[in-house]
Amino acid sequence: MMTMAPVNQRVNETANGTANETADEPANRTAGAPAQQQRPGLPRLLPLVPGVPEDLRAHLARYGRPPYQGGRGHLIQAAEQAGLTGRGGAAFPAHRKLAIVARGRGRKVIVANGAESEPASHKDAVLLRAAPNLVLDGLQLAAEAIGASEAYLYVHPGVSAEITRALGQRAAAGLDLVSVTIAEAPPRFLAGQESALVNRLGGGPAVPTFVPPRVTERGLGGAPTLVQNVETLAHLALIARYGPRWFRALGTRNEPGSMLATLHSKVGSQVVEAEIGVPLRTLIPLEGAQAVLIGGYHGTWLPAGLIGTLTLDNAALKGHGAAVGAGVIAALPADRCGLVEAAWVVRYLAAESAGQCGPCLNGLPRMAAALAELAGRGHRRQVRADLERWSGLVTGRGACNHPDGTARFVRSTLTTFAPEIALHARGQCSAINHGAIGSRGAASYQPFLPLPDGVPMTEEDWV
Amino acid sequence: MTMVDTLRVNPINCTGHGVCAELLPELVTLDEWGYPIVDPHPVPPSLDLEARRAVAACPALALKLLRT
Numbered sequence: 001m002m003t004m005a006p007v008n009q010r011v012n013e014t015a016n017g018t019a020n021e022t023a024d025e026p027a028n029r030t031a032g033a034p035a036q037q038q039r040p041g042l043p044r045l046l047p048l049v050p051g052v053p054e055d056l057r058a059h060l061a062r063y064g065r066p067p068y069q070g071g072r073g074h075l076i077q078a079a080e081q082a083g084l085t086g087r088g089g090a091a092f093p094a095h096r097k098l099a100i101v102a103r104g105r106g107r108k109v110i111v112a113n114g115a116e117s118e119p120a121s122h123k124d125a126v127l128l129r130a131a132p133n134l135v136l137d138g139l140q141l142a143a144e145a146i147g148a149s150e151a152y153l154y155v156h157p158g159v160s161a162e163i164t165r166a167l168g169q170r171a172a173a174g175l176d177l178v179s180v181t182i183a184e185a186p187p188r189f190l191a192g193q194e195s196a197l198v199n200r201l202g203g204g205p206a207v208p209t210f211v212p213p214r215v216t217e218r219g220l221g222g223a224p225t226l227v228q229n230v231e232t233l234a235h236l237a238l239i240a241r242y243g244p245r246w247f248r249a250l251g252t253r254n255e256p257g258s259m260l261a262t263l264h265s266k267v268g269s270q271v272v273e274a275e276i277g278v279p280l281r282t283l284i285p286l287e288g289a290q291a292v293l294i295g296g297y298h299g300t301w302l303p304a305g306l307i308g309t310l311t312l313d314n315a316a317l318k319g320h321g322a323a324v325g326a327g328v329i330a331a332l333p334a335d336r337c338g339l340v341e342a343a344w345v346v347r348y349l350a351a352e353s354a355g356q357c358g359p360c361l362n363g364l365p366r367m368a369a370a371l372a373e374l375a376g377r378g379h380r381r382q383v384r385a386d387l388e389r390w391s392g393l394v395t396g397r398g399a400c401n402h403p404d405g406t407a408r409f410v411r412s413t414l415t416t417f418a419p420e421i422a423l424h425a426r427g428q429c430s431a432i433n434h435g436a437i438g439s440r441g442a443a444s445y446q447p448f449l450p451l452p453d454g455v456p457m458t459e460e461d462w463v
Numbered sequence: 464m465t466m467v468d469t470l471r472v473n474p475i476n477c478t479g480h481g482v483c484a485e486l487l488p489e490l491v492t493l494d495e496w497g498y499p500i501v502d503p504h505p506v507p508p509s510l511d512l513e514a515r516r517a518v519a520a521c522p523a524l525a526l527k528l529l530r531t
Contacts, residue, residue, distance in 0.1 A: 210473045357474035358498035393494055399475050 040249060043273045044258050045234050047130050053162070056169040059133040066137040066175060067240050068144055072102060075145035079236060081244035083256045088113060088192070088229030089298070089326040091255075091314060094236065097226055100216040102146040104224030110148040110178075111201065111220075112139045114155040114230040115185030115192035118296045119348075119450045120328045123260035124230050126271040128159040131234060132166040136180065138233025141240045143178045146226055151178045153230075154185050154197055187452065189297075189352035193400050194227045196354075207354040208400035229326075231260055251276035255313045261327035264449070265289065276324075277313045283329065290334045290430075291416050293449070295325030297345050298405025301338065301416035304331065321412065336448045337431035339420050342413040343371040344447055348455045349406045360403040363394035367410055377427040384421065387414060467505035468528040470514060474498075476525035483526050487517040505531070 047054045054062065069075055080095035101108055112135060116124035128135060136153075143151050153163060160182055170176050183201055185191040191206045198219045200206035219225025228236075235257060239247050248256040255276045262271050263284050274283055284292070289304040300322035302310075310316050314323050332338055350364035370387050373379045391411050394403035414421070423430055470490060472483075479497040489510055490502040506514045506528070518526045 208475075210475050358477060358479050358496055359474065359494065362496040362498075393500075397472075397474055397498070397500070399473070 042250070042258055042275065044238055044250075045127060045131055045134060045231070045260065046271075046273045051130075053130045054133070056133055056166065056173060059131070060173075063134070063137075063238070063241060066140055066237065068141065068177065069240070072145055072147050075141055075236065075240055076102060078239050078244055082239045082247040083244075083254070084232065084235055084239060084247065085255070086229055087231035087235070087259055087326065089295070091323070094228065094232055097216055097228065098142065098146055100214075101148075101224045101226040104217065107150070107221075107223045108146055108148040109150045109152070109220045109223045109225040110139065110143045110146065111152045111154055111183075111197060111225065111227045112136075112230050112233050113192055113194075113197060113227050114153065114159065115197065116156075116326070117185070117187070117189045117191045118298075118326065118328060119189075119452055120264060120293075120296050120330060121262045121326050122269070123262050123271045123327055125156070125159055127231055127234060127260060128155060129162055132159075132163055133170065134234040134237050135230045136163075136166060136170060136176070137240075138228075138230075138235070138237035139180065140175070140177050142226065142228060142233060142236055148178060148226065150220075150223075151180045152183050152201060153180055154183045154192070154201070155230075156187065157184050160184065189349065190354055190400065190402060193402075195400070197227055198225055207356060208398075208402075210399045252313050252315065254315060259312075259324070259327055261312070261324075261329055264328075264330035266331070266333040269450075274312055274327075277311050277316075280307050280310050280312055280329070283312065284331050286331055288334050289331035290336075291332045291338055293328070293330040293332065294322045296328035297349060297409060297449075298401070299323070299325050299328065299412075300408060301342070301412040303416055307331075321408070330449060332448055335431055337375065337420065337429055337445070338413065338417040339371065339375040339424060340431070340445060341447060341449050342409070342417070343368065343375040344451055344455060345449055346371050346406060346410060348451050349402070349409070351455065353402060354400075357398040357403070359394045359397040363390045363403060364406055366390055367394075367406065371410065371413070374421055374424060377424050377429075379421075379425060384414060466530050468511070468514065469503070469505050469531055470501040470518075471527045471529045472499055472501055473525045473527065476523045478523045478525070480522050482520050482522060483517045486520055487513050490514065491517070499526070501526075 076095050076098045084094040085091040086094055114124045114128050139151055163182055167180055186206050188206060190196050193208050194215050195209040196206045198215045199209055201220050215225045251257045258273050258275050260271060261274050265285050286304055286307055291301050291304055292307045293299055293301050302320055302322060317323055347368040350368040353360045353364050355361045367387060367390050370383050373383050387410055391407035395407045481493055481497055483499050484491045484493045491499045494500055518528055
């Protein structure tokens, strides 16, 4: 607390110096005092006018200045009472990571992780463009709560310009306690994995390292490091302002709040902010869909018929082996082939393996090749059994969860598309635009699930 | 409270020499690519010495005994 006080002082002075811009805003607030009456319901994070990004002036008018607590720890308790979980995919309780780093000794580091590397997820990029100041408020408030003296924002180059502008405006308004360094994430699937991120910030490649130690204990340069998804930090910025009770007004008892989700259906793709626990059928149009992918490329395929009864929360999805993850939901139209889609995704995931661990290095390319065989026609009988065996063999045997997530995706492909596998075995396919698998048809097939350029998709892939 | 040791492979360091499976077949088998699958349960006292020997013999320093 002693070390934080002078910093707060400086912020207040700077704030007074720019009173013309923020005259109607109280200079600082104590814990629990609401910044201003926040309207109930949605959106909480996204702009009030859809699609119109909120600059610092709009941000301050809507939310007020970040309510620094004047010391460490207060926000951690609020995060615990709010029941905030990480929105990067793992849904780990935010307060626990905050508390571990806060307890650490010496220099501490905080990183806002916006390196959303899943090709089907756009929610972090949308949030960073639409509400950069909410993310940066959360970063500052979390830095204060854990006593961090170094802060990074780890993002893809596409949003750097907006963030740089926001940081400049915030500096002029004296909003920040800790200066923020922008670090660019490489365009790789594993770039945002916690230990890969720390490796990258330390000057190395963005590949995972062996755990232990966790980065919360020994991260960047050996310092306890808090890596928090940008959306998690944005929620934290609101919890600091409006309190845990307000946060819990949306969502379920065990999974409170709202979350950003990236939806893909035959009508297109969009990022929405949704209340946790809402029926999935109210989020995504299911007409003409055969299956729904939940949780992205480390996620789970479920038959479309099942989705009508499910809600957007892990409690509901767990029984079906699924999880909301980072909020990617894709309703596969009936005119696409689930096996072809899955084969491309796993080909991509295999190529994105860091190649450091034997089971992942060996297992994922074999799984990709076997799925490509299923995506073609007349596959060998043992292919399905091979895929099931390899899925089990790679799970839990990597330094990170890339093999586990890939195996989850493969297993659910085998289950959900079992009827399609039987059709393909007879040389048929239910997809209308995939009538000629194994011949020239594959070349003209339009993939539904987004993948970056460079994933091989020629007809030679389909046996 | 008694401390127990559990075998753990650092999969990044492991290069699949297979020495561990040779020295400690009771707790380590190799997968079809030659990488070790270790028994996740605590090492029984009767195999303590063999487990230590296998850890010491790993050419990649990838096999560890973790005290839990």
